[in-house]
Amino acid sequence: MLPAGGRMRRKAQTSRARTGKARKRKAPAGYSRAEVPSLPLKGYTLPAVDLERGASGTGVRQLQTALVKLGHMTQAQMDTGPGTFGARTEGSLKKFQEAHGVDAIGVYGPKTRAAFKALGATLGDEETPPTPMPPVLRTKIVTEGLWGASHRDQIHYAQIRPIDGLQLRHKLPLDIDCSGFVTLCYKWAGAPDPNGNRYSGAGYTGTLEAHMLHIPLSQVQPGDLCLWQGKHVSLVIQVGEDPLLISHGSESGPYEVRTSAQKKWYPAGTRLIWLTSPLGAKAGARRTLSREDKARGDPPAEEGLL
Incomplete structure (x- = not known):
């Protein structure tokens, strides 16, 4: 005679054999068991930090790759801006959120990460946030910019290097x-070189874009930079929906x-990038710059600004 525990296990096995039913793994939200025989994102790594429109870098590329894998974004859409969190990435993320019971706000946050984890994704290590630039230093940068505006009659436009x-x-x-x-504003305020050149006298819009951190408009503060890619860079002196800038183009x-007003100077589709340079930030280059690039001035396109 089998012990009680043995009889119960044998009874359960016999019951499953008769019905042909076995316990099945619960499918992730948004999928039926038939649709997802295995975890679709198993082996994929996604960032452990929040991302929103305006962000860029490896984490955004990882998010885009996952959205393509799940069918919420096409490869062609990703190829228009790999690593850049723009309108297409935001729209694709909203589709994913709608399909998985997450508020469709287009922001990659904790609830969205949990939904991705349910599909087998793992999260990378939390990034150590850089030390933010102190408000007093930001004030000094803005003060230098205002000094420039007040002496505009003695400041001339010329592409000269060293700066x-x-x-x-x-x-x-x-x-x-x-x-x-803008490099002078940082130098005279006592801030690190926004070009990453230790104030060697080299630098242009390309080195600013490559060295500084890309941020969304919601995170912009006085002392940050407004860059029209490949065209022009200005200093932010007041924030809001339509930041006030000091421009020397x-x-x-x-x-x-x-x-x-500055937007009207450029062709439709010119990319606007907001840049910040937190103290202690290890800002990886967004693109490789040659030695010649680092020493050059700004492109002639900005000479047409009024």
């Missing part, structure tokens, strides 16, 4: 272009201008 004025604070007259001007600068 004029690095060794003498408030040098006048001054011959400089847009990236040189022509002989008439530097002067104050709203972002919306």
